[in-house]
Amino acid sequence: MELKIGCVGYSYPEWVGPFYPRHATQEEFLEMYGKVFDLLEIDSSFYRIPTPEMTREWKRLVPDGFAFSSKFPKIVTHEREFRQAKEPLERFLRAMNELRPKAKVLLVQLAPSYTMIRGEEELFDFLRSLPKDFRYAVEFRHGSWFNETVFEELRKLDVAMAWSEVMYTEPPPVVTTDFVYLRFIGDRSLKKLGWVQIDRTPEMKKWLANLRAVEDKIERAYVFFNNHFAGFGPTCVDTFRGLAGLPPVDFKAIHAPGAGQKRIVDF
Numbered sequence: 001m002e003l004k005i006g007c008v009g010y011s012y013p014e015w016v017g018p019f020y021p022r023h024a025t026q027e028e029f030l031e032m033y034g035k036v037f038d039l040l041e042i043d044s045s046f047y048r049i050p051t052p053e054m055t056r057e058w059k060r061l062v063p064d065g066f067a068f069s070s071k072f073p074k075i076v077t078h079e080r081e082f083r084q085a086k087e088p089l090e091r092f093l094r095a096m097n098e099l100r101p102k103a104k105v106l107l108v109q110l111a112p113s114y115t116m117i118r119g120e121e122e123l124f125d126f127l128r129s130l131p132k133d134f135r136y137a138v139e140f141r142h143g144s145w146f147n148e149t150v151f152e153e154l155r156k157l158d159v160a161m162a163w164s165e166v167m168y169t170e171p172p173p174v175v176t177t178d179f180v181y182l183r184f185i186g187d188r189s190l191k192k193l194g195w196v197q198i199d200r201t202p203e204m205k206k207w208l209a210n211l212r213a214v215e216d217k218i219e220r221a222y223v224f225f226n227n228h229f230a231g232f233g234p235t236c237v238d239t240f241r242g243l244a245g246l247p248p249v250d251f252k253a254i255h256a257p258g259a260g261q262k263r264i265v266d267f
Contacts, residue, residue, distance in 0.1 A: 014227075035153065042071065067102060069105040132185060142169060200229055
């Protein structure tokens with residue numbers, strides 16, 4: 001099982017000092033991030049669809065072997081609930097095409113109020129309509145989705161059911177394709193970020209054990225840490241790597257020479 005571990009988002013002012021050098025500008029963040037980590041979930045695409053020019057530049061700024069995932073925009077998943085969403089969906093997919101082959105997974109995150117009774121038909125019709133150029137994961141935030149009917153449909157579609165440590169629900173560690181997509185999200189109780197404020201080691205150990213239990217069934221696992229999980233995503237990545245028996249994060253690598261930025265990465 002290949003294990004890739006990274007953060008949800010990278011463009012945080014609170015990271016200047018604790019992670020990015022104090023002289024760093026926002027335009028430099030992504031390239032610096034890519035010197036330290038090899039995985040990133042783009043959270044900003046949920047709120048605003050990037051342009052193809054932006055995503056083309058993102059791809060240029062990170063090294064070979066770097067993996068992106070990206071959330072489908074909320075106008076598709078939450079506001080229109082997959083209905084009459086052709087135009088924003090096409091814009092999003094055009095932008096994601098510019099990230100290939102570094103765009104590894106696109107994430108469909110559902111609202112906590114989006115139940116199976118309410119949305120089963122729309123969701124699976126949507127998943128069937130998606131191009132085969134990408135891999136997909138779905139994060140359910142309502143417990144009604146956690147049943148064998150849903151799991152089997154995801155298996156037919158070769159789509160991952162996301163595992164997540166989140167306040168809304170606790171998904172079972174079910175495998176529906178050849179990879180696992182694991183998100184450590186937490187809640188919004190932490191108002192100040194930039195350092196670890198809560199010991200989340202028990203939760204990390206729990207999900208790591210779940211990964212170990214299925215490692216012979218999957219090729220890789222993508223693991224993401226949100227700042228709100230414990231207060232500071234980069235340190236959480238380092239902690240998880242240690243628990244998994246991997247070398248520590250080389251935070252000094254952020255000072256290595258890079259390719260240079262263009263202002264279009266400011267997103």
